[in-house]
Amino acid sequence: MSTQPAEPMPPGPSSVEHALEVRGLTKRFGALVVLRGIDLVLRQGEVLGLVGDNGAGKSTLVKILCGFQQQDGGEVIVGGEPVRFHSVQAARAHGIETVYQDLALIPQLPVYLNLFLGHELTKLGPLRFLDKQAMRKLARQYLDEIKVRVPSLEAEAEQLSGGQRQAVAVARAVRAAPKILLLDEPLAAMGARESRLIIDLVKDLASSGRVSIIVIDHNYAHLFELCDRINVMQGGRITTDQPVHETSLEGLTELMVSNFRRELDDLSNAGA
Ligand SMILES: Nc1ncnc2c1ncn2[C@@H]1O[C@H](COP(=O)(O)OP(=O)(O)OP(=O)(O)O)[C@@H](O)[C@H]1O
Numbered sequence: 001m002s003t004q005p006a007e008p009m010p011p012g013p014s015s016v017e018h019a020l021e022v023r024g025l026t027k028r029f030g031a032l033v034v035l036r037g038i039d040l041v042l043r044q045g046e047v048l049g050l051v052g053d054n055g056a057g058k059s060t061l062v063k064i065l066c067g068f069q070q071q072d073g074g075e076v077i078v079g080g081e082p083v084r085f086h087s088v089q090a091a092r093a094h095g096i097e098t099v100y101q102d103l104a105l106i107p108q109l110p111v112y113l114n115l116f117l118g119h120e121l122t123k124l125g126p127l128r129f130l131d132k133q134a135m136r137k138l139a140r141q142y143l144d145e146i147k148v149r150v151p152s153l154e155a156e157a158e159q160l161s162g163g164q165r166q167a168v169a170v171a172r173a174v175r176a177a178p179k180i181l182l183l184d185e186p187l188a189a190m191g192a193r194e195s196r197l198i199i200d201l202v203k204d205l206a207s208s209g210r211v212s213i214i215v216i217d218h219n220y221a222h223l224f225e226l227c228d229r230i231n232v233m234q235g236g237r238i239t240t241d242q243p244v245h246e247t248s249l250e251g252l253t254e255l256m257v258s259n260f261r262r263e264l265d266d267l268s269n270a271g272a
């Protein structure tokens with residue numbers, strides 16, 4: 001895998017071939033500059049893996065793309081249209097669904113209502129009622145279909161294990177039939193069975209070609225199984241952009257380790 005910085009994005013009109021484009025995105029928290037100009041392209045129907053050290057800014061990027069946080073500068077373009085999302089609902093309206101690393105579900109809501117979060121079914125009447133019966137039935141069918149096991153549909157999310165919660169969160173995002181799916185460490189808390197299940201679910205979804213996916217995972221073997229391309233995030237920028245067939249698990253590991261060694265050298269030189 002090359003250690004060359006990614007080529008800067010050519011200026012010019014964005015392409016509708018691209019589900020999503022990010023240009024020069026910046027974000028700081030007080031004095032801490034996290035994103036220094038992210039340039040990234042997600043093509044229609046592809047799975048893009050995003051890797052980077054802890055604190056590199058991956059989740060911050062996801063939170064901006066899904067409207068949970070706002071950027072300081074730079075552009076986000078969805079399906080050729082420049083957008084600026086001020087809420088998660090606004091991003092959802094553009095077909096963007098997210099599985100967050102740390103805010104997967106609403107703890108006090110039962111599983112079946114979490115599964116319909118933001119897309120609740122209602123009964124028509126003088127007032128719109130939540131159609132809980134229909135949601136329970138569909139939730140059961142859907143979870144059975146994708147083989148996700150939970151103790152009970154009525155269980156509050158906070159009563160689930162971390163892995164079960166993550167599985168329901170992925171199921172929820174997939175059920176919403178998004179155009180763009182953002183998965184921030186969806187497998188982090190999962191055992192082998194659930195990981196396999198979610199990997200297969202995402203692969204199935206990707207093979208339909210109708211959804212474009214960004215997935216963050218520190219396990220490179222998962223990424224090599226899932227992704228078409230991998231981007232490396234470092235120092236607030238994308239420093240490597242490569243198709244998986246042009247690299248290998250060993251190549252990526254070597255790159256990340258050599259980056260880490262270089263940072264250590266820089267630190268010790270700065271201290272000398
Ligand atoms: N709301 C916030 N307020 C202040 N600092 C924040 C906030 N959110 C993130 N940060 C800081 O921004 C940096 C990037 O955090 P982020 O969560 O994006 O990293 P990450 O690449 O997702 O890391 P990890 O692999 O550990 O999940 C970190 O130094 C973090 O402490």
Ligand SMILES: [Mg+2]
Nearest residue numbers: 058059060101
């Ligand atoms: Mg993160």
